[in-house]
Amino acid sequence: MIAAIIGATGLVGKSLLELLLDSDKYQKVYVLGRSQPHITAHHFGEEKLHYIACELDELHELSLPEPIDHGFCCLGTTIKQAGSQQAFIEVDKLGVLAFAKLLKRQSHPTLVLQVMSALDANPKSSVFYNRVKGEMEQELCQLHLPHVQIFQPSLLIGKRADSRTLEQIGQWLFNLTGFLFIGPLKKYKPINALQVAQVMVNSVQQASKSVSIINNHDMHNQH
Incomplete structure (x- = not known):
């Protein structure tokens, strides 16, 4: 099989790329982005890694060498x-949709597209971040791709190349209070980026619905 990944230099993307390259299920992995991973x-x-240098606003005019x-x-x-x-x-809405449309143009009848979103994504949310993520999900579903899997993690745990103060504080607090995230609160339990990547790799082989939502609770249960 042939894979394509965008966002491979991010926290989940780096782990996911490593897993794809290690998997004997993929003969080639195309990596799109402005920076080579x-x-x-x-x-x-x-x-197996084939790097394609591009900016997000160039995705609409890009064509991939072979079906993904x-x-x-x-x-x-x-x-x-x-x-x-x-x-x-x-980035979080238009870039995602441009990547999805790029893959849609190839008309692969069994294409599976996985997209990272966020916990509590909702197009009607009063929170800007959640609203944009929700709008992205909504418009993504309207593209009618063969199989779309949307992942909605809570706070991601892992070492980033860039500093995100709120996430650093969140990770520190989780180290102190992680045992409290049980029952209904498990929905909000922070999750390791590598764990998310592993769930993504496992889930892509099991795509059956046109659209699947894999929430934070689901990802913890699959670990």
């Missing part, structure tokens, strides 16, 4: 990193 040494996986079986979108930023609400929208 740095990967650890692989005994057979490194030669599984697409993985791990795009995600913060308003602080993006610089403005509009710049945030261009």
Whole structure:
């Protein structure tokens, strides 16, 4: 099978790329983005990586060398990193949709597209972040791709290349109070980025519905 991933330099994307390269299910892994990912040494996986340099606003005019079986979108930023609400929208909504449309153009009858979203994504939310994520999910479903799997993690745990103060505080608090996230609160329990990536790899092989939502609770239960 052939895979394509965008957002491979992010927290989940880095782990996911490693897993895809290690998997004997994929002959090639196309990586799209402005920066070439740095990967650890692989005994057979490194030669499977094919990097395509592009900006998000170039995705609409891009064509991939061959049909993609599984697409993985791990795009995600913060308003602080993006610089403005509009710049945030261009990554977390428009960038995601542009990648989805790129894959749709190939008309692969059994394509599976996985997309990272967020807990409490809702197009009607009064919270800007949640609303944009919800709008992205809503418009993604309207593209009518063969199989879409949307992942909604809570706070992601892991070492980022960039500093996100709120996430660092959240991870510190979780280390102190993690035992409290049981029962109904499990929905909000922070989750390790590698665990999310592993669930994504496992789930892509089991796609059956046109649209599936895998929430934070589901991901913890699959660990």
